[in-house]
Amino acid sequence: MDFNVKRLAADAGTLFSRAVQFTEEKFGQAEKTELDAHLENLLTRAECTKHWTEKILKQTEVLLQPNPNVRIEEFFYEKLDKKAPTRMNNHELLGQSMIDSGTEFGPGTAYGNALIKCGETEKQIGGAEREFIQSSAINFLTPFRNFLEGDFKTILKERKLLQTKRLDLDAAKTKLKKAKMADARALAEQDLKMTQSEFDRQAEITRLLLEGISSTHAHHLRCLNDFVEAQMTYYAQCYQYMVDLQKQLGNFPSAFSSNNNQSTASGGASVSVPILPLSAPLASTTGNASSGFTELQNFSGSRKARVLYDYDAAGSNELSLLADEVIMVSSVPGMDSDWLMGERGNQKGKVPITYLELLN
16 A cells, blocks of 8 residues: 555656656756757658648548548448448439430430430449549558558657656756755766666657658558559540440431530530540541432432431421331422431331431
8 A cells, every 4th residue: 555655656756847847848947858850850751741641631532532421421330330331423323314314215216325325334434433432442541541540649659758758857857956965966866867768768669660651651652553553444444435435426316416516606605525536437437428418419319228216207297217227318409408308118208317327
């Protein structure tokens, strides 16, 4: 019992000495042992690493999940060690809406077919995005979090302990200066020697931990390379998906794009949108088809034409079409340049040229 009381009294005395030393240093009434320049530089670099690691981690999380509410929800699930519910991302939601609407309009119609193809591509992009996020979380975000929650917390703990040992050392120096009696000086010198040894030992431990920041930088560099590679793969997949989609839509009626261009022009200054180049044979075929229609409209006569897409007649003067059937088409004086007169047996009516391919 007496031992515990004495120990509590000693601990209280030590805490009091540290508090006095700290207060006198703040008021400039006591000397302070400065850390060596190398150790100070290591401490500064560690703080800098911690600051920018936190900033990069936060901004990467925002990039991967822009919705703050979802980020908070995922954070709580992570802390509870539970799996967050699987939800469709924005690309997948858009893709599903396009597929559903295309199915409703009819896969056999040009618009419905185009919507379904676009929807499937959006869902592919959504899947690629999901893979990118998962890869980045494992190979980039997790190592950064581990540093902040593991290695750097250890550094902070040892740094705080070093500060405590430094206060004990300076308190011992002050005690020695104030000692007058020989016995008191001998005791103070012994105390100073012990505190100096503990301070030097703690400074060495802290230095070794801080020098490990170089290894942390090397590890984070590898993580950064993994992140860039994952991002490159994601964007390359998205690019290829859109190239494939554009090729699929390349033969769809050009009336849609021409209408869009007219709307843009009427709304104000047009915006130039880059279009990925299609294959040379497709461009050549399109050019030949256009010249064939122009020749047919300028001269009398009729030609065979293959129907590219289903078309539902909008009136009694038009002819409904079925994809892949062959009909006869001819030009009628005064008719709009986007239309021809189509014949199927005894049936006759206007047909849009964008739904046709002239046959030789």
